[in-house]
Amino acid sequence: MRADAQKPPVRLKLSVSPKAETILRGGHPWLFSDSIRSQNREGAAGELAVIYDRKDAFLAIGLYDPDSPIRVRVLHAGKPATLNESWWRERLRRCIEARSAMFAKDPNTTGYRVCNGESEGWPGWVIDRYADTLVLKIYSAAWFPHLEMLLNLLGTELPSSRVVLRLSRNIQSKDPAWRDGTVIRGEPLEGAVVFHENGIAFEAEVLRGQKTGFFLDQRDNRRLVGELSRGRDVLNA
Template identity: 30%
Template sequence: MKSERTYPVYRVNKHAEGLLVGGHPWVYENDILEAPGTTPENGTLVDVVSPKGAYLGTGFLSLKSKIRVRLISRNANDTFDTAFWRRRVEYAWAYRKTVLEPADLSACRFIFGEADQFPGLTVDRFNNVLVTQTLSVGMEKLKPVLFPLLAEVLRADGQTIDGIYERNDEALRAKEGLEQNKGWFTLPGESHPETTQTEICENGVYYHVDFENGQKTGFSLDQKYNRRAVARLAAGHTVLDCFTHTGSFALNAAKGGAARVTAADISAEAIAMAKRNAERNGLDNMDFLCEDTFALLPRLEKEGSPYDFIILDPPAFTKARRTVENAMRGYKEINYRAMKLLPRGGYLATASCSHFATEDLFIKMLRAAAKDAHRQLRQIEVKQQAPDHPILWGVPETNYLKFFLFQVI
C-alpha cells in the first residue's frame, strides 16, 4: 500500500513524463504545467506527477536552475531518512567492489551523480581521502547527513578514510544559486589531514595527487583501463603522448616497455607534474615537451617524426551543444595530423571526453580525417569510461568518453 504523500506536487507535461518514464531523472522548468500555490523551500523534496496525476517520482527542487527537479526515487513507499541514504551509499560501494579489481578500489569514483542516483554529486576516492564536488542545491543541503555516511560505509568495510575534501570551485554551481568554495568538510568529532596531497596507485603506476588544486577533483580516474590497453601495445614502440597532463598515458606506455616516450602538454605545470610522476616510478625512458599539440604535430610533420605510436587524449573541446561544430574541427585537425605523421603500420590511441561530441560524430570525424590523410584505420579496440563511471541507459549525459585504438595502414 502506498504511503500518504506529504510533499509539494509538481505536475509536468507529456514530454517530461516520457523522459521520466524512460529513465531520465530531470524535470525542466519549461515542462512544468502546475506548481504548488506556495513556493516550497529551495532544495526540498517534491513529488512529480503526470498530466493525469499519476506519481512519477520524488526529487530535489532547484528554484534557480532550469533543471527544476532532480529525481532521487520512483518508489512512492520510500522514506528519505538516514537509513535510506546509507543503503544507497552501500549500494554504490558494493557496485564498485563488484566491477573493479580489488587493487583499483583505493583510487576510484565512488559516486557518479545521476548514474548512482545522487543527482549533482561526484565523490572520488584517492587513497585515504574522499574528494567531493556538489553541483545541485538538494545535495548541498543533504551534506550534513550524507557525507558522514560516506566515511562510515567505507570504514565499516575496512577502508581507511582520514577526511573528506570539497572541490566546489566549479562555475556550474552558480546555475543552482550556489557559491564556489573548497576546503575540508568537518566530520563530527574528527580532525582532518594537514595536507591536501596524497599518492595513488593505478595499474601499478604511482601518481602524486594534489586534490586541492588539481584538475576537477585532482585526477582523472575514468581512463584507467584504457591506459592499461595502451601499456599492452607500447612495448618496443616510440610513443608520443599529446595532452599528457599528469603523464598518465605516457607513464603507462613507459612502464609497458616502450623504447621511448615523449610526454607533451601546453602547460608547464602539467609537464612538471608528469616529470615528478615519472621520477616517482623510476622511469628513465621518457622525455618531456612543453608545446601546444596544434603546433607540435605540424612541426613534426615538417621536421620528420620518430614516433610510431601517438596518443591523443585532449581535454573536452566542447561543453555545450552550440560549440560542437568547432570542437569537431579541432578533433579532426589533431587526428588528421597524427595519422599523417605515423608510419604505415603505426598505432593511434584517440579519445574524447565530451558528452556533446557523440560517438557517431566522433566516428564520422575519424573517417573524414583518415580519408584526408589517405590512411586506412584497422580497429583494435573501442572502449569507454571505466565501470566506476557507469553509463545509465536513458541518461545520455552519463555516456561521455570515447576511446579508440587503431593501427594506421
C-alpha cells in the same frame, strides 16, 4: 502561538507536461523548468519535490532547485517511497558494494569513482576515492541542505582520513558555509594525495585540480598505453 503555526509545510507538488511524463518514466534523472505545468507553491533549494502525472498519480520525487533550469534532480521514480536516512544509506551501500566487488582482485588500484552521479541515482553528485581521501564534487545547490546527513553516512559506511568538497563554478557562491577546495571532514591536507592505479603511483591535486583532481575515467587507457609502450622510448607530445 497560533495552532496552525506548528503544522509541517505542505509537500511541494509539481505536475508536468505529457512529454516530461514519458521522459521521467523512461528513467531520465532531470526535470527542466519548462516542463512544469503547475506547482502548489514556491520551493527552496534542496527541498524534496513530488512529481505527479496528469491523473494526479505519483510519478517521481527529487531535489528541487529554483535557481537552475534543471528544476528537479530525480532521486526515485515509480512507486512512492520515503526518502529517509535508511533509504539514503541503502543507496550509498549499493555504490560501495559495487566498487568493492570491482576492485577486490585489484589491491594495486586505490583510486576510483565511488558514486557516479546520475547513472547510479546521485544526480549532480559524485564521490571519488584517492587512497584514504574521499573527494565529493557537487553540481547543484540542492545538495547543500543534505550534506551533513550524507557526510555522517559516509563516515560510517566508507571511513576515510578526510573528505574534500569540490563545487562546480555555478554554485560556489550559493552557500558561504560550504567552500570549494576545502577539507570538510577529517585530517587537514597540504599538497597532493598519492594513490595507486594498476600498481603505479600517481599524485592528485584534490583541493585545486580539475574535476576532483584526476581523470580516473582514463584508467584503462593508461593501462593500455603502458602495455603498448613497455620497453620502448616514448615521446609525450
